[in-house]
Amino acid sequence: MQSIILIVSLVLMAVVALAFWRVIGAVNTDVEPVNIGSRRSKLFWGLVIFGLLVTVGSLREWPHVMASGNEVVQVNATAEQFSWEIDTQKIPIGKKIVFNLHTKDVNHGFGVFNLSGRLLFQMQAMPGYINKVSYIFEKPGLYKVRCMELCGVGHHDMNDEFEVVTK
Amino acid sequence: MSETKFEPHTGAVKFTMLVAGAVFALMMLVGLLMRAAQGNLIELDPALFYQLLSAHGAGMVGTAGLSGAAIMWYFVGRYVPLSAKMYWAFIALFLLGVVFILVSIFIGGYGAAWTFLFPLPAMSAGAWEPWAGALFILGYTSIGVGFLLYYLAIGYPIIKQYGGLGRSMAWHVAFGGADPEDGPPPTIIAASVVTVFNTLGIVVGAAVLVASLVNLLVPGFAVDALLAKNMIFFFGHVFINASIYMAVIAVYEIIPEYTGRPWKTTRIFAIAWASILLFVMAVYPHHLLQDMVMPGWMLIMGQVVSYLSGLPLLVVTAFSLCVYLIGSKMRWDLASALLVLAVAGWSVGSIPAIIDGMIVANKLMHNTQWVPGHFHIYLLLGEVAMSFGFMAWLVRSRNVSEEGLSGLDRLAFGSYVLGGAGFTVMFLISGALSIPRRWAVHLPEWVLQDQIATVFGLLVVLSTLVIVLKYVAGLRR
Numbered sequence: 001m002q003s004i005i006l007i008v009s010l011v012l013m014a015v016v017a018l019a020f021w022r023v024i025g026a027v028n029t030d031v032e033p034v035n036i037g038s039r040r041s042k043l044f045w046g047l048v049i050f051g052l053l054v055t056v057g058s059l060r061e062w063p064h065v066m067a068s069g070n071e072v073v074q075v076n077a078t079a080e081q082f083s084w085e086i087d088t089q090k091i092p093i094g095k096k097i098v099f100n101l102h103t104k105d106v107n108h109g110f111g112v113f114n115l116s117g118r119l120l121f122q123m124q125a126m127p128g129y130i131n132k133v134s135y136i137f138e139k140p141g142l143y144k145v146r147c148m149e150l151c152g153v154g155h156h157d158m159n160d161e162f163e164v165v166t167k
Numbered sequence: 168m169s170e171t172k173f174e175p176h177t178g179a180v181k182f183t184m185l186v187a188g189a190v191f192a193l194m195m196l197v198g199l200l201m202r203a204a205q206g207n208l209i210e211l212d213p214a215l216f217y218q219l220l221s222a223h224g225a226g227m228v229g230t231a232g233l234s235g236a237a238i239m240w241y242f243v244g245r246y247v248p249l250s251a252k253m254y255w256a257f258i259a260l261f262l263l264g265v266v267f268i269l270v271s272i273f274i275g276g277y278g279a280a281w282t283f284l285f286p287l288p289a290m291s292a293g294a295w296e297p298w299a300g301a302l303f304i305l306g307y308t309s310i311g312v313g314f315l316l317y318y319l320a321i322g323y324p325i326i327k328q329y330g331g332l333g334r335s336m337a338w339h340v341a342f343g344g345a346d347p348e349d350g351p352p353p354t355i356i357a358a359s360v361v362t363v364f365n366t367l368g369i370v371v372g373a374a375v376l377v378a379s380l381v382n383l384l385v386p387g388f389a390v391d392a393l394l395a396k397n398m399i400f401f402f403g404h405v406f407i408n409a410s411i412y413m414a415v416i417a418v419y420e421i422i423p424e425y426t427g428r429p430w431k432t433t434r435i436f437a438i439a440w441a442s443i444l445l446f447v448m449a450v451y452p453h454h455l456l457q458d459m460v461m462p463g464w465m466l467i468m469g470q471v472v473s474y475l476s477g478l479p480l481l482v483v484t485a486f487s488l489c490v491y492l493i494g495s496k497m498r499w500d501l502a503s504a505l506l507v508l509a510v511a512g513w514s515v516g517s518i519p520a521i522i523d524g525m526i527v528a529n530k531l532m533h534n535t536q537w538v539p540g541h542f543h544i545y546l547l548l549g550e551v552a553m554s555f556g557f558m559a560w561l562v563r564s565r566n567v568s569e570e571g572l573s574g575l576d577r578l579a580f581g582s583y584v585l586g587g588a589g590f591t592v593m594f595l596i597s598g599a600l601s602i603p604r605r606w607a608v609h610l611p612e613w614v615l616q617d618q619i620a621t622v623f624g625l626l627v628v629l630s631t632l633v634i635v636l637k638y639v640a641g642l643r644r
Binding site for chain 1: 464
């Protein structure tokens, strides 16, 4: 998913950069801008329609939807400068897991990384609040937890892991 | 109504840009040190890394605000009489704040970043004393008071001369059917809108600063962390955006001197600035997309407004610049090249920012190096390029303009673009590889990206030194 985001971003960035490059090439030429109003209008409505489609498509299913029902496994994670306390070290594969995130001190970020080192999901830990996220793991193995919000001088040392097991 | 009548405060603004240029260069060097340390090219104690991170963030955001403010002061000074005393009071309060912040970081050991996220300034795990956190916050407060004075000094004469805030923001043109010829010039519209939203942003920032200060002095006084976070990101987002929207006035005023085509007030321009006023203030929840306790409608608003914020930039500012450039008899020199680069960089940088503002993408990209990736594009290749372009224009000589870009100019400009593009794209790639931002120590598998980024960063620093030194030489002419 991250690779797709990167490629789409770089392509769109290149399109904008190319548009500027073409304009710079048209400086000091006899080319005159034509149909300015119509072109601006097309650009505006094109972007509005594109934005509408992307917005509806990306929010049709609420990204923070919570798993519910009897099959849900609750996992509590608590952050503290500069360590994690995760009450379940062996997490079942294929089940709906709800992570309940607490913090004892400052803001932290609970980032879960897959076996290839890519971020699967994250959420913020905030004093006085419990943030929740649900996820279904599809591969067994050791998953890393890393802090994603600057929390002090040991921020980069705030690592932990849990195991996703088949049984 | 658009004729210029007054003489701007050139000396004060030149001094400000000298300070801004020097601090930009110094802070870039600090940034380079941090990337080199992440790449294991040099050794930095983690505590020092987080101090440098705080200095870099506060220094860059503050200097972006300062340079934007200087640009706006200069050009608004062409249309309305401004008080030099008020400007110097602003500069004095700003510099006082800088001293507080430097002492807090480099003597007190403060390392909670420029965002001072509550309650981190008061809970350092022994890394710094409460007085350092308090001094950092007092430094921000001093700078904030300076900016409020600045906006008072700029807002009052504008309102007086243009017949009210609504008219100075050209709402009668945008929504009342008035002839654009009867509207204020683009500079006044931009200045009025920025004055409104950044005043509100700073007032909200001041409230959370005071709450944080009381919490530092009386730890039993707790602030709701979610409320504090909302206020901090509202303030931070509005302030950094204000710096770009102030600096873009340089494009409105200077580019016409090169193209021979005036940047006019139109109905679309007035509507765009009315929408900017709304969008800049409504978009900040896109910084809180991973706080599930936030109301869902606010997160949706953050995503939607994040996208909408790109429209005035792409459809009006960037599009209009392109129209003014095509077929014009443009003279390229360092100033004009940097100003065009700045609009291009701002536009390009808006794309990864908008993508990060989508909740589904934010789940994977938030607080990875994707974030410094996108904001470095529209700051390094946007706001800072606008400031450098303005500096080059301030000390231009007729001969230089007629001769165009010298060999040294081409080298500096080319290195700045190449270094800036490479440096920021490496951040984006690192973000896509899930490398967290703001980590003092990197895992071995992340080091190569850091090292490549360091080489590009070095190019940026060297080209910046040339641009700033050329400015200094120009001042001495």
